[in-house]
Amino acid sequence: MKIAVMPGDGIGREVTAQAVKVLKAVIGRTQPLELAEAAIGQAGIDAAGDPLPSATTDIARKADAILFGSAGMPGDEAIPFMMRPGASLLRLRKELGLFANFRPAFLFPELIGASTLKPEVIEGLDIMILRELTGDVYFGEPRGSGVNAAGQREAFNTMRYSEPEIERIAHVAFRTARERRRKLCSVDKANVLEVMQLWREVVARVSAEYPDVEVTHLFVDAAAMQLMRAPRQFDVIVTGNIFGDILSDAAAMLTGSIGMLPSASMAAGTFGLYEPVHGTAPDIAGKNLANPLASILSMAMMLRHSFGQTANAQRVEDAVRRVLADGLRTGDIFQPGCTRVGTEEMGDAVAATVLR
Numbered sequence: 001m002k003i004a005v006m007p008g009d010g011i012g013r014e015v016t017a018q019a020v021k022v023l024k025a026v027i028g029r030t031q032p033l034e035l036a037e038a039a040i041g042q043a044g045i046d047a048a049g050d051p052l053p054s055a056t057t058d059i060a061r062k063a064d065a066i067l068f069g070s071a072g073m074p075g076d077e078a079i080p081f082m083m084r085p086g087a088s089l090l091r092l093r094k095e096l097g098l099f100a101n102f103r104p105a106f107l108f109p110e111l112i113g114a115s116t117l118k119p120e121v122i123e124g125l126d127i128m129i130l131r132e133l134t135g136d137v138y139f140g141e142p143r144g145s146g147v148n149a150a151g152q153r154e155a156f157n158t159m160r161y162s163e164p165e166i167e168r169i170a171h172v173a174f175r176t177a178r179e180r181r182r183k184l185c186s187v188d189k190a191n192v193l194e195v196m197q198l199w200r201e202v203v204a205r206v207s208a209e210y211p212d213v214e215v216t217h218l219f220v221d222a223a224a225m226q227l228m229r230a231p232r233q234f235d236v237i238v239t240g241n242i243f244g245d246i247l248s249d250a251a252a253m254l255t256g257s258i259g260m261l262p263s264a265s266m267a268a269g270t271f272g273l274y275e276p277v278h279g280t281a282p283d284i285a286g287k288n289l290a291n292p293l294a295s296i297l298s299m300a301m302m303l304r305h306s307f308g309q310t311a312n313a314q315r316v317e318d319a320v321r322r323v324l325a326d327g328l329r330t331g332d333i334f335q336p337g338c339t340r341v342g343t344e345e346m347g348d349a350v351a352a353t354v355l356r
């Protein structure tokens with residue numbers, strides 16, 4: 001098992017260390033693990049003068065999977081795009097063709113009281129948000145900034161999708177829904193945006209190939225409202241890059257914390273990049289406060305999707321559940337009567353439980 005490990009910046013470093021610890025616990029003794037650490041983000045600039053050094057891309061291409069932490073630093077916005085630590089991840093996703101981003105918003109029953117929503121609204125919550133990851137306004141050309149004809153500074157980005165890009169993610173979405181509860185909600189803004197009219201038309205056309213899947217369409221503003229009002233109505237949600245980015249952070253709070261949401265970014269086949277949905281959290285970085293469970297659960301997704309190790313993935317997920325049932329909590333999911341632990345202690349507990 002060849003895995004590229006890219007901790008990145010901020011809490012990315014702290015949480016990835018815990019995921020590696022649990023990975024070694026669940027796999028280490030039975031199978032050779034080849035872990036190659038690679039610098040990315042500010043760490044890439046420090047190591048090689050580039051947020052995405054070519055050595056890092058090389059390591060990624062030789063690996064079966066990537067375990068990623070997070071990248072980005074305060075003040076990033078002021079740096080040109082290609083040199084921006086946070087943009088390294090976008091560049092990597094694009095270079096590796098990782099177009100399908102799975103973000104499961106699953107509520108561990110033990111955390112029902114940690115969510116901001118009422119228990120009866122979220123009990124049994126299990127949503128798969130599928131975010132298209134290599135198109136949309138994050139990548140559309142032209143992009144830039146300058147001075148307009150009236151002498152005012154202006155800046156612009158382009159929301160752009162081609163028909164094959166929409167078709168590709170739609171097929172992934174329908175196939176995913178087939179493996180779950182056969183309900184797919186496509187989220188767009190077709191009432192305002194031409195690109196989203198194309199999105200809706202293509203998803204509707206592709207749906208004819210999957211008559212066993214119930215498909216609905218929502219505008220993104222209404223989808224955000226429904227996600228908070230009655231989230232259990234959703235099974236699979238498919239949407240574009242920016243809407244998926246925003247909706248998945250919102251969905252994280254249904255599960256208790258952004259520190260609970262894992263993700264898998266896939267191309268065709270089994271190669272994938274696995275990362276928590278959260279960022280580098282500069283406000284808590286370096287303090288042993290970050291919740292490592294999103295990273296650990298991302299590693300479980302890696303075992304399942306890149307290595308076909310369903311039983312080991314399940315062992316990791318069960319270990320997380322048992323640790324939560326034992327009452328261990330990082331600050332973000334703390335509940336009265338529970339034991340407050342740090343990042344490392346949470347990682348140790350999951351690793352020890354996986355071995356039990």
Ligand SMILES: NC(=O)C1=CN([C@@H]2O[C@H](COP(=O)(O)OP(=O)(O)OC[C@H]3O[C@@H](n4cnc5c(N)ncnc54)[C@H](O)[C@@H]3O)[C@@H](O)[C@H]2O)C=CC1
Nearest residue numbers: 070071072073074086259278279280281283284290291332
């Ligand atoms: N995938 C990636 O590499 C991402 C990188 N970023 C970058 O991260 C930096 C910070 O971005 P923010 O908007 O502040 O988002 P963020 O996700 O880093 O933090 C938002 C809030 O959630 C908290 N939080 C995040 N992860 C947590 C965890 N595991 N445990 C406990 N609390 C947690 C933080 O303390 C903060 O209050 C920026 O430079 C941004 O560009 C942001 C999102 C994703």
Ligand SMILES: CC(C)CC(=O)C(=O)O
Nearest residue numbers: 086087089090245277279
């Ligand atoms: C670099 C950002 C687009 C990362 C992010 O917020 C995400 O992927 O969720």
Ligand SMILES: [Mg+2]
Nearest residue numbers: 245246249277
């Ligand atoms: Mg995000």
